[in-house]
Amino acid sequence: MPDTTITPAALTHADDLADFVAASPSSFHAAAEVARRLTDAGFTALDELAAWQVVPGAKQFVVRDGAVLAWVVPSGPGASTPFHIFGAHSDSPAFKLKPKPTTGRLGWLQAGVEIYGGPLLNSWLDRELRLAGRLVLDDGTEALAATGPLLRLPQLAIHLDREANDHLALHKQTQTQPVWGLGEAASADLLAELATSAGVDASRIRGYDIVTADAARGAVFGRNDVFFASGRLDDLASVHAGLVALADAGLDAPHIAMLAVFDHEEVGSATRSGAAGPFLAEVIERIQLALGADREQQLRALAASWCVSSDVGHAVHPNYPDKHDPVVQPLLGRGPILKINANQRYATDAAGAAAWHGWCAAASVTSQEFVSNNAVPCGSTIGPITATRLGIRTVDVGIPILSMHSARELAGTADLAALARVAGAFFAA
Numbered sequence: 001m002p003d004t005t006i007t008p009a010a011l012t013h014a015d016d017l018a019d020f021v022a023a024s025p026s027s028f029h030a031a032a033e034v035a036r037r038l039t040d041a042g043f044t045a046l047d048e049l050a051a052w053q054v055v056p057g058a059k060q061f062v063v064r065d066g067a068v069l070a071w072v073v074p075s076g077p078g079a080s081t082p083f084h085i086f087g088a089h090s091d092s093p094a095f096k097l098k099p100k101p102t103t104g105r106l107g108w109l110q111a112g113v114e115i116y117g118g119p120l121l122n123s124w125l126d127r128e129l130r131l132a133g134r135l136v137l138d139d140g141t142e143a144l145a146a147t148g149p150l151l152r153l154p155q156l157a158i159h160l161d162r163e164a165n166d167h168l169a170l171h172k173q174t175q176t177q178p179v180w181g182l183g184e185a186a187s188a189d190l191l192a193e194l195a196t197s198a199g200v201d202a203s204r205i206r207g208y209d210i211v212t213a214d215a216a217r218g219a220v221f222g223r224n225d226v227f228f229a230s231g232r233l234d235d236l237a238s239v240h241a242g243l244v245a246l247a248d249a250g251l252d253a254p255h256i257a258m259l260a261v262f263d264h265e266e267v268g269s270a271t272r273s274g275a276a277g278p279f280l281a282e283v284i285e286r287i288q289l290a291l292g293a294d295r296e297q298q299l300r301a302l303a304a305s306w307c308v309s310s311d312v313g314h315a316v317h318p319n320y321p322d323k324h325d326p327v328v329q330p331l332l333g334r335g336p337i338l339k340i341n342a343n344q345r346y347a348t349d350a351a352g353a354a355a356w357h358g359w360c361a362a363a364s365v366t367s368q369e370f371v372s373n374n375a376v377p378c379g380s381t382i383g384p385i386t387a388t389r390l391g392i393r394t395v396d397v398g399i400p401i402l403s404m405h406s407a408r409e410l411a412g413t414a415d416l417a418a419l420a421r422v423a424g425a426f427f428a429a
Contacts, residue, residue, distance in 0.1 A: 006225045006413050013244070013417035014228045018218035020240045021230050025132035025146050025213035027066030027090035027263045030236060032144060034068045034090075034243055034261060035061060041247040043070060054290035057251050062283060066090050066263035067273035069283045070243075072427075075251040079293040082304035083284065085258045085392070086245065086423050087275070087382050088238035088311065089265035092231070093119035093405045094211040095176065097131070101210075102190040109181035109188050111151055116211055117266030121170045123406035124212070125155040129178060131190075133210035135198055145198035145208075149215040151178035178212070214407045226333055226413055233409040235265065237399055237416055238310035245423035255305070256287065257427040265311075265382055275382035281390055306355065307394040308426055309347060309383030310419065312409070313337045313370040315400035328371045330400040332412030335366040336419045339381070339396040347383035352395030363425035365418045370400065397422075 020037075024030035035045060043059040046052055054060065056077055061070035067090065074081070095113035104110045111131075115121075128149035135143045153176065158164055170176055181188060194210060195202035218230030242259045249257045264274040271277055288298045316329035330337050338356050339346040348356075360367045372378040387394040399419050402410040 007417075010414050010417040011220060011225065013420060014218070014220050014413050016244075017228070017237065017240045017416055018230060020243075021218050021232050021236050024090070024232065024236055025130050026134070026209075026211050028134045028144055028209070029132055029146060030090040030239060031063050031066050031068045031261065031263075034070070034239065034259075035063055037243060037247065038070055052286055052290055054287050064279055065273040067279055068261040069258065069280065070246055071256050071258040071287065072246065072249045072251065073256055073287075073291075074253050077256065077291055079288070079291055080297040080300045080304075081291065082255045082301045082306075083258050083392070084253070084255045084426055084429065085260050085280075085305065085307040085386075086242040086426060087260040087262065087307055087309045087386060088242055089235045089262045089275070089382060090239060091117070091263050091266050092213075092234055092236070093117035093266050094213065095119070095124070095178070096212075097190075097208065097210040102185050102188055103177065104183070104185040104188075107182060107184075108179050109183055109185060109190075110177045110179050111190055113177060113212070115172055115176065118405055120403070120406045121172070121176065122168055123403065123408065124176075125153050127407060128152055128215040129212045130215045131194060131210050132213055133208060135194060135200060135205050136207040137200060137204045138206050139204075143198040143200050145194040145210070147193060147197045150193065151180045151212065153178045216408065220413055228411045228413045228416060229408055230411075231408050233401055233411055234312045234404055235310070237312065237411060238419065241416065241420040242310065242423050244420045245427055248424060249427045253428055260307075260386075262382055269382060269385055275385040276389065280386065284390070302390055302392055305392045306426075307383070307386050307390075307392045308356070308423070309381050309386060309394055309396045310423070311339075311381045311396070311398045312401045312404060312411075313339050313398045314404060315402050315412075317402055323373060323376055325371050325373050328369050330368045330370050332400055332402070332410070333414050334368050334400075334412075336360070336415060336422060337368050337370040337398055337400050339370045339398060341372065341378050343378070344384055345378045345380040346396035347381075347387045347394035348396045352393060355393075356395050356397060359422050359425045359429060362429065363418075363421040365422050367422075368400070
């Protein structure tokens with residue numbers, strides 16, 4: 001059985017993760033919060049439009065939309081120094097504002113939204129929601145906007161649907177439009193609410209990327225504080241773990257330590273800031289060129305590099321055991337998971353498994369495996385995409401959770417800090 005003793009360090013980590021999630025209601029806010037914390041840790045922001053100077057001992061990062069790449073160059077790098085990349089993603093399933101978002105009927109103000117990714121729709125009912133994201137103004141500048149609790153998707157009362165407990169299925173167009181006030185749509189403006197939160201003039205808004213987020217703060221609970229519940233654990237738990245580890249990375253490693261936070265994983269990653277886009281390859285090349293690498297040295301460095309793709313996986317569910325493999329059953333509190341799939345939906349192979357177990361041993365962390373039930377389709381991650389794009393050896397890992405893609409997901413408190421410790425060992429190896 002797992003050790004249910006939660007250490008003070010694990011509780012501190014969970015509390016900091018709750019702060020991080022609260023500050024990151026959208027991918028753009030997550031990127032900004034990563035940048036803020038890196039700056040506080042002594043990292044320097046680079047501009048993609050400017051020339052870069054990358055020198056021994058450099059701690060730097062660059063932001064592209066909702067994605068961030070950050071790195072630590074060791075004190076004695078060579079032209080063929082490899083990379084150790086800890087990858088994660090900043091986006092989560094949600095609802096996204098449509099054009100002309102101020103709608104309503106029958107005296108209710110509603111928000112026109114479409115579904116982003118694959119949220120567990122019923123989990124978004126009857127909870128207070130925020131709106132958050134970026135506004136692009138008439139001069140091309142961007143402003144981050146985030147409201148407090150503003151919206152709610154009210155469920156139909158049981159008295160009006162006596163069979164709701166037998167089969168509740170929401171119509172994705174007509175029954176997922178949240179309410180945010182009373183009145184007529186012609187006399188209200190949802191974008192004005194966002195403009196006020198950003199401190200800008202609503203008339204200057206020319207474009208926006210705005211999503212919903214659960215307004216409740218993450219919390220530790222359960223017997224002996226073994227559980228942690230929060231929105232956006234998929235995948236901010238991994239982003240936070242990698243960020244904590246990179247901020248503590250030293251300069252004596254034989255490789256360049258890198259945190260890669262991508263956007264748009266939940267919708268396929270095929271964007272300029274997604275894992276299937278050119279962002280990572282371009283930044284790696286710029287770092288290598290600044291260190292004097294020729295093409296031969298660049299390829300040698302990539303061949304010696306590793307990527308740890310970190311995303312959440314399914315813990316065994318006590319109410320639905322038939323949905324899981326009958327033997328391999330990860331549980332909250334037993335440590336991070338190594339994700340394996342015969343059809344390479346995860347990038348883990350034997351070499352990656354061996355390397356992962358070595359990093360776990362160095363961090364004094366116990367790991368467990370995850371594999372899907374053969375009759376249940378397996379999801380995928382940024383791992384195979386990164387391996388395909390760059391040819392870097394890649395291993396897929398994460399933490400086990402329940403309620404994946406819910407508005408509020410459930411993790412093990414101990415696993416959160418354990419993942420950060422393994423990330424630290426990976427950067428130091």
